[in-house]
Amino acid sequence: FLCMRPELIFLDVGGVILEIDSRRSLEPLGVTDPAKQNEIWKQVSDLDDHHKFERGEICEEHFFRTLTRELAPNLSSVELRSAWNRLVVGPLPGVERIFDQYSGTVPLVALSNTNVCHYRHIMESFSILKRFDRFLSSFELGHRKPEEACFIAAAEEMGVKPEACLLIDDSTANIEAAH
Secondary structure (H helix, E strand, O other), X not given: OOXXXXXXXXEOOEOOOEEEOHHHHOHHHOOOOHHHHHHHHHHHHHOHXXXXXXXXXXXXXXXXXXXXXXXXXXXXXXXXXXXXXXXXXXXXXXXXXXXXXXXXXXXXXXXXXXXXXXXXXXXXXXXXXXXXXXXXXXXXXXXXXOOHHHHHHHHHHHOXXXXXXXXXXXXXXXXXXXX
């Protein structure tokens, strides 16, 4: 999935373009202890419905019913969605230089493990994402990184061979799987 002169660059979004702080999602739930926040976020990340939601296999309502049941039985769905979207802080400093350097020379394509709720939120909130030539999300591809099928599907969707792509990601597991 890597080459010296890429025909296309895939960029992860969370941790590469946008700063993510998952603990911010738990503060509205009254969880402020960092150790407890990490424990709960790991629990959420490990939920089968979380992976299904990011693959587009279940709808938003189903996922939030699961979250309500598991984490926040006293929150309304509006409050829970708001808390869920708080994990996205904003663009990382200097990230616009990536777009300035490569725009118009090599297609820049977002390749993100994301769900429809976060996707709507980030696209409405952060104009830097409009600088991508294309945005490929796990919920549209039906696969999540580091699944090999995610990288194959992304390359096929863009009409390029996997070996002609460069991946920039903050996860070693994703980079190794893409390779």
